[in-house]
Amino acid sequence: MPETKKPQTILAIETSCDETAVAIARGTGEILVSEVASQILMHQPYGGVVPELASREHNLVLRPLIDHALSNAGMTIADIDAIAATAGPGLSSSLLIGNTTGKALALARGIPFYSINHMEGHLLSPFIGHPEGVVKSLALIVSGGHTQIVKLNAVGDYELMGQTRDDAAGEAFDKVGKMLGLPYPGGPIIDQRAPSGDPTTYDLPRSMIDSGDYQFSFSGLKTAVHYLLEKLPHDRENLPEAVTNDLCASFQQAVIDVLVTKTMAAARETGEKVIGVSGGVSCNSQLRSALTAACDKADLDLRIASPSHSTDNAAMIAYATAARLEAGLPSSGLGEDIDPNLPLVAG
Ligand code: KG4
Ligand code: ZN
Numbered sequence: 406m407p408e409t410k411k412p413q414t415i416l417a418i419e420t421s422c423d424e425t426a427v428a429i430a431r432g433t434g435e436i437l438v439s440e441v442a443s444q445i446l447m448h449q450p451y452g453g454v455v456p457e458l459a460s461r462e463h464n465l466v467l468r469p470l471i472d473h474a475l476s477n478a479g480m481t482i483a484d485i486d487a488i489a490a491t492a493g494p495g496l497s498s499s500l501l502i503g504n505t506t507g508k509a510l511a512l513a514r515g516i517p518f519y520s521i522n523h524m525e526g527h528l529l530s531p532f533i534g535h536p537e538g539v540v541k542s543l544a545l546i547v548s549g550g551h552t553q554i555v556k557l558n559a560v561g562d563y564e565l566m567g568q569t570r571d572d573a574a575g576e577a578f579d580k581v582g583k584m585l586g587l588p589y590p591g592g593p594i595i596d597q598r599a600p601s602g603d604p605t606t607y608d609l610p611r612s613m614i615d616s617g618d619y620q621f622s623f624s625g626l627k628t629a630v631h632y633l634l635e636k637l638p639h640d641r642e643n644l645p646e647a648v649t650n651d652l653c654a655s656f657q658q659a660v661i662d663v664l665v666t667k668t669m670a671a672a673r674e675t676g677e678k679v680i681g682v683s684g685g686v687s688c689n690s691q692l693r694s695a696l697t698a699a700c701d702k703a704d705l706d707l708r709i710a711s712p713s714h715s716t717d718n719a720a721m722i723a724y725a726t727a728a729r730l731e732a733g734l735p736s737s738g739l740g741e742d743i744d745p746n747l748p749l750v751a752g
Contacts, residue, residue, distance in 0.1 A: 413486040413730055416474070416510075417723035418467065420503030421495025421523045422549070423447075423454045424716070425466045427474040429485070430723035433538050433731055437478045439713065439720035442466045449589050453579070460498035467506055482514060487736070489726035492520035493747030494550065500743040508739050519726045520737040524749040526721035528555060528563065531681035531708035533724050538731075542708070543677035545668045547692075548684030549575035549590070552664075554619040554671045555749065557681065560732040565750045566671055567619025574660055575686045577623035581630050581656050585649055586642060595653045596689050602650030604658035607633060611662050619671055626659055657691060665695050672705055683710040685717070 412432025419426040428439040444462050448454050475481060490507030493500055504520065511518035527546050532539045544555040552574045556564040572580070575592055582591015587598075609629050612622040630652065634641055639648060672680055680700055686692065687709050700707035714721055 413727065414484055415487050415489055415723045415726050416471070416485045417719045417726060418490040418503040418507045419523070419526070419717060419719040419722045420463045420467065420499050421491045421493070422499060422717060423459045424718070425463050425470055426717060426719035427470045428719035428723040429474055429478045429480065430720065430727050433724060433727040436533065436720045436723065438474045439718055440470055440474050441718055442470055445590065452583050452589050456496045456498055459496060460502055463499055463502040467502060482510065485514070485516065487517045487519060487726065487730070489519040489521050489722055491523045491526070491722055492741060493523065493744040495523055495745060497743060497745040500745065504743045512739060517736040518739055519729065520741040521722050521725050522747055522749055524551060524553070526725045527683040528557060528681070528749065529560070529725045529728055530683045530710040530714045530721040533710070533714055533720060535708065539728050540679055541677065542679035542681045543672050543675055544681040544683065545664065546684045547574045547664060547686035549573060549579065551684065552621045553749070554667060556675055556677070560728045561734050563750050567621065567667070569621040569623060571622050571624035572627060574623060574664065575684070577627050577660060578686065580627050584630055584634060585644065585652060592686060592689065595657055596691070598650050598653040599657045599691060602652070602654030604654040606651035607655035609655050609659040611659055614663050614666050619667055621663060621667065623660065626656070630656055657689070661692050661695050664692060665699050668696070669699050669703060672703065679706045679708060681708045683715060685715055687715045688712045
């Protein structure tokens with residue numbers, strides 16, 4: 406009888422930006438706990454993430470959050486087989502807190518340490534909870550820092566088909582939200598307001614929609630909203646609610662049109678039948694329904710990460726670690742440093 410390996414119990418730490426997150430997984434099969442301490446309220450008065458405040462908060466919150474996660478899983482650190490932490494991309498001062506804490510714990514316990522790419526965490530997150538695990542597929546990753554189309558051949562074997570040349574989709578949501586006087590982060594609020602508006606009110610650019618490749622550009626759309634606001638006969642600080650809703654709907658539709666068109670074109674070119682969608686922007690309700698409709702029409706199997714695994718979390722880092730372990734990929738060890746610009750695919 407073939408020997409069945411016992412799934413490893415992994416404690417994962419994610420501190421790449423403004424969420425302190427800890428998760429414990431048993432192999433790819435089970436996420437035992439996933440805890441996120443969000444810093445959104447702390448950064449809100451500044452309209453964006455302040456790196457110095459983010460790293461100080463990670464430093465304060467991380468150790469108690471690890472203890473909390475262990476106690477919620479009914480475990481102690483002695484029950485953990487391996488430690489993982491995000492190595493990049495992200496804010497260097499934030500990455501350092503989680504990565505060095507993880508390394509110190511692994512060293513103290515004498516257990517393996519895995520440096521994990523945050524984007525690999527997002528990429529594999531749509532497969533969490535699926536019994537067949539990670540499958541060959543085409544991926545759209547849409548977050549605050551990245552917008553990428555990736556061909557996923559197998560765990561650890563990825564091809565970057567295209568990405569944004571300037572702003573990420575989530576960044577555009579947040580910057581437009583700020584222009585409209587909405588609280589940070591703009592993405593979830595624009596999502597809430599858009600259904601009350603008319604997406605055809607303002608004709609905004611769908612940049613690069615016909616470029617014939619998988620590159621994106623969202624900075625022109627952001628600038629178009631800026632000039633549109635200057636032309637409107639309203640004081641920016643006191644936009645009528647109906648105008649804000651129409652702006653939210655028109656902007657959001659422009660982003661969705663580009664994301665869906667390019668994803669479907671990449672699916673046609675590659676012939677992939679499974680489409681994975683992840684990253685904070687994949688929480689967007691109208692993006693989810695537009696992708697669902699497009700995939701239904703093209704008879705594709707759509708896997709969108711669950712909302713709790715879309716925005717930054719450590720469950721996706723634990724899952725990526727388990728998937729790498731199960732695929733027989735080696736541990737990075739303690740020698741690998743953080744890299745704020747860590748690419749998903751080495752160029
Ligand atoms: O994946 P994530 O938590 O962090 C990064 O790795 O960047 O993504 C955060 C981004 C933010 O820009 C936020 O506004 C956006 O995801 N976001 C949304 C929604 N929820 C979060 N954008 C549009 N609609 C949403 N419902
Ligand atoms: Zn992220």
